[in-house]
Amino acid sequence: MKQVEEILKRNHLSVTDSRQKIMQFFLNSKGALAHADIEKKTGENFDRVTVYRTLQSFVEKGIIHLIPTKDNSIKYALCKDDCEAGHHHDNHVHFICDECSKTICLDDVTVPQVKLPKGFTPQHAEMVVNGICGDCK
Amino acid sequence: MKQVEEILKRNHLSVTDSRQKIMQFFLNSKGALAHADIEKKTGENFDRVTVYRTLQSFVEKGIIHLIPTKDNSIKYALCKDDCEAGHHHDNHVHFICDECSKTICLDDVTVPQVKLPKGFTPQHAEMVVNGICGDCK
DNA sequence: AGTAAATTTGCAACAATGATGCGAAAATTT
DNA sequence: AAATTTTCGCATCATTGTTGCAAATTTACT
Numbered sequence: 001m002k003q004v005e006e007i008l009k010r011n012h013l014s015v016t017d018s019r020q021k022i023m024q025f026f027l028n029s030k031g032a033l034a035h036a037d038i039e040k041k042t043g044e045n046f047d048r049v050t051v052y053r054t055l056q057s058f059v060e061k062g063i064i065h066l067i068p069t070k071d072n073s074i075k076y077a078l079c080k081d082d083c084e085a086g087h088h089h090d091n092h093v094h095f096i097c098d099e100c101s102k103t104i105c106l107d108d109v110t111v112p113q114v115k116l117p118k119g120f121t122p123q124h125a126e127m128v129v130n131g132i133c134g135d136c137k
Numbered sequence: 138m139k140q141v142e143e144i145l146k147r148n149h150l151s152v153t154d155s156r157q158k159i160m161q162f163f164l165n166s167k168g169a170l171a172h173a174d175i176e177k178k179t180g181e182n183f184d185r186v187t188v189y190r191t192l193q194s195f196v197e198k199g200i201i202h203l204i205p206t207k208d209n210s211i212k213y214a215l216c217k218d219d220c221e222a223g224h225h226h227d228n229h230v231h232f233i234c235d236e237c238s239k240t241i242c243l244d245d246v247t248v249p250q251v252k253l254p255k256g257f258t259p260q261h262a263e264m265v266v267n268g269i270c271g272d273c274k
Numbered sequence: 275a276g277t278a279a280a281t282t283t284g285c286a287a288c289a290a291t292g293a294t295g296c297g298a299a300a301a302t303t304t
Numbered sequence: 305a306a307a308t309t310t311t312c313g314c315a316t317c318a319t320t321g322t323t324g325c326a327a328a329t330t331t332a333c334t
Contacts, residue, residue, distance in 0.1 A: 011178070014263075014280090014281060014282065014329085014330055015330075015331095016281090016282065016283080016329075016330070017283095017310070017329090018283080019282090035320080035321090036319095036320090037256070046283095046284095047283070047284050047285075048205075048284095048321085049283080049284065049285085049321090049322085049323090050282085050283060050284070052320095052321065052322080053181075053283085054280080054282095055145055056280090057282095066207045066208075067207075068205040068206055068207045068263075068265060069205055070203045070204075070205045070211075070263070071203075072209055072210070072211045072291090072292090073209070074207075074208075074209045080234055093251055093253075098260060102317085106253065106254060106257075107164060108254065109251055109252070109253060109254070111251075111264070112249045112251060114246055114249060114264070114266065115246070116243065116246060116266065116268075117245065117246070118271070119270065119271025119274070120232055120266075120268060120269070120270055120271060121242075121268045121269045121274065122266050122267070122268040123235060123266075123267050123268040123269070124266070124267045124268070125264060125265070125266045125267070126207070126264065126265045126266075126267075127247075127248070127251070127262060127263065127264045127265075128205060128262070128263045128264075129251065129253065129257075129259050129260075129261070129262045130259070130260050130261045130262070130263075131253075131257060131258045131259040131260035131261070132257070132258045132260070133256065133257055134256025134257060136257070137256070137258065141322080150301085151301055151302070151309090151310060151311065152301075152302095153285085153300075153301070153310090153311065154300090154312095155311085155312080156311090172291080172292090173290090173291090183312095184311095184312070184313045184314075185291085185313095186292090186293085186294090186312080186313065186314085187311085187312060187313070189291090189292065189293080190311080190312085191311095194311095209320090209321090211291095
């Protein structure tokens, strides 16, 4: 059984053409993807709505996760652990390259804890680092 | 001279009606604001374009700053230091309440440094903490 | 394998968000 | 107070994301 098929089945998703191809696209690309990347760069011609719904279903099942950005663009990423073992959402730091604007999951860098002022109860923390990635130096 | 007028002049911006009122709205509200908040909750009836351009000019001058969010909504915030002393962009942590979804600048909590893998050169880091704020407990 | 049930797709239509050009209006400079 | 610069607001357009629904596909069942 193909890898993509396995991932979909494991996550109780019907194995459809678009889902398989989009999942494959995630597996092939190193960094995070935006909706537009998938629409344009897959080579395929999915309906916009299909792409949205596919991404939604992946997020719901925890296969991909969202990455916050300042510029109002949603990025989705498939984490190493997610696609291999399931729902390992220890939250890691994300890196966005100012040069090539690639977005990368630093799976091994965990978001540090911070001391909040009185009254605030933390639940979840996200951290995004901008800078220059290895490929651009 | 009024406070808002002073802030605008100090930042080399013409003192116009909309800018004054939007700035005042920022000063009055505790948390961060989205474009929609300003359009709807000011009571005023600014043109959508005017609001966009006003916010843009504020961002350019460093009077307000953007806060990254996962859900593709841009939030703008006026920091204590910014409006008093100028461009104090030491980066602080942001807090988003899961209950009331208010977004707050934790001016006194600085984003901690993290050790990145080889090859990555950090330039700037952002951190957003989700949880419950003091008002919602 | 073949059929029924459930899910997904793609189209149309719509809503929200953001950008640009340009003449009119307002603010600043002199 | 006139000239210059900047900003406003309207029209228009592009992009992004959502929803409803019929047709197509996938899955489950015998």
